[in-house]
Amino acid sequence: MSWTEERIATLTKMWEGGATASEIATELGGVSRNAVIGKAHRLGLKARPSPVKANDKKKAAKKKAAPAKAPPPKAKAPAPAKKAKEAPATAKPEPKPAAASPGTNSQPIPNRQEDLPKIVSYGPGGFLRQGPGDQQAPIPPAPPRRLVPAKPDPSIADKTSLLDLNDRVCRWPMGHPGEPDFHFCGVKVNPGFPYCVEHCGRAYQAQLPRGARRPPPPLPFGGPRVR
DNA sequence: CCCTGATTCGC
């Protein structure tokens, strides 16, 4: 899979919304959790509380000898002890452990819910599912307005509208519903049919042989998700 | 073990 504009948009939205990389990867499909994280970082989205980086004080000694990653000019000192615990002794004066820092949600919304993490989830398209309390303030209702009876569009004055339909006129649609000039054929029907002779020819066609069916239309969004 | 994100590095 490639990072199309849409997939990046979904990734960005979900990442910023707090979804985990695994969830994002599952949602997108075709990519691994690592791919999502890698992409997120490349996009510059990286600031997020991570379990591993939570207590990150200025510790120089980090990332010890990784396998086959030792730079040439470095002295080799393979310490068998893999886990070197830091001396926790002196570390006491911590005015602010990490409370003020995580800029995950820098939104100025007065959050009464303490620091409970916001629960979010995403629909198939990556849209944000909102909880009951997350709704935006409803847009103010439009000022009351006098309702004026709609005048029929002159362009369809002579056309057969929905209300003009009866079982003697052809109900073949002309144009598309919703369009200004949408109307119906209106010609005298082919007796016994809902359409005129011409449109009966369009409506009733011989069944094609089994082998000559046209291929099914492509499934939307590239078909069923592959997990 | 599972989960998480961060980082590195060969491609």
Next chain:
DNA sequence: GCGAATCAGG
């Protein structure tokens, strides 16, 4: 640019 491998904390 991409992502598997790896690291490291919970």
